[in-house]
Amino acid sequence: LGDEVEAFEQEFAAFVGVPHAVGVGTGTDALTLSLRALGIGPGDEVVSVANAGVAPVAAIRASGAQLRLVDVDPDTLLIDPQYLAGVLGPATRAIVAVHLYGNPVDLGALLEVASARGIPVVEDCAQAHGARWQGESVGSRGRVGCFSFYPTKKIGAFGDGGLCVTHDAQLAARIRE
Numbered sequence: 771l772g773d774e775v776e777a778f779e780q781e782f783a784a785f786v787g788v789p790h791a792v793g794v795g796t797g798t799d800a801l802t803l804s805l806r807a808l809g810i811g812p813g814d815e816v817v818s819v820a821n822a823g824v825a826p827v828a829a830i831r832a833s834g835a836q837l838r839l840v841d842v843d844p845d846t847l848l849i850d851p852q853y854l855a856g857v858l859g860p861a862t863r864a865i866v867a868v869h870l871y872g873n874p875v876d877l878g879a880l881l882e883v884a885s886a887r888g889i890p891v892v893e894d895c896a897q898a899h900g901a902r903w904q905g906e907s908v909g910s911r912g913r914v915g916c917f918s919f920y921p922t923k924k925i926g927a928f929g930d931g932g933l934c935v936t937h938d939a940q941l942a943a944r945i946r947e
């Protein structure tokens with residue numbers, strides 16, 4: 771904590787192009803705290819993919835929500851928005867879109883489906899620091915973007931680290947609380 775983290779939050783927010791960034795313990799914490807700050811808990815469903823390691827799934831379960839898996843594109847191995855309609859239901863409260871291997875998810879089609887139903891998109895950017903979709907940084911288009919600074923990631927800390935970015939001042943304040 772302290773001045774260095776605050777300075778890093780400000781620099782990283784500017785790098786992504788959003789007004790708010792909140793430093794947290796890990797990338798998994800970034801996802802869990804984002805889901806909880808969105809009011810998600812037991813009885814809710816959150817949609818994500820099966821091929822992104824254990825972290826997004828662990829974060830969804832840690833929030834208390836049930837996981838619903840959506841299939842990926844066989845070429846990019848990223849979430850395929852065309853399959854979303856088949857898994858979104860009345861209990862769906864969020865979509866965790868995972869940008870993998872530095873490649874951005876097709877956010878245009880994804881955000882269109884999500885916003886038509888009023889479902890917030892949480893961008894998992896743990897493997898995509900600096901990646902851009904149509905010129906805009908990953909993490910800046912969803913309700914919240916989650917980054918990891920685990921030592922093996924594209925920006926590594928000396929130990930664990932994570933960060934949430936968002937345009938939403940209230941959501942940032944809730945995550946910080």
Ligand SMILES: *Cc1c(COP(=O)(O)O)cnc(C)c1O
Nearest residue numbers: 796797798822825896897918920
């Ligand atoms: C590493 C990773 C996370 C979690 O980050 P930690 O800091 O290790 O908790 C989340 N999502 C993806 C896709 C990751 O690769």
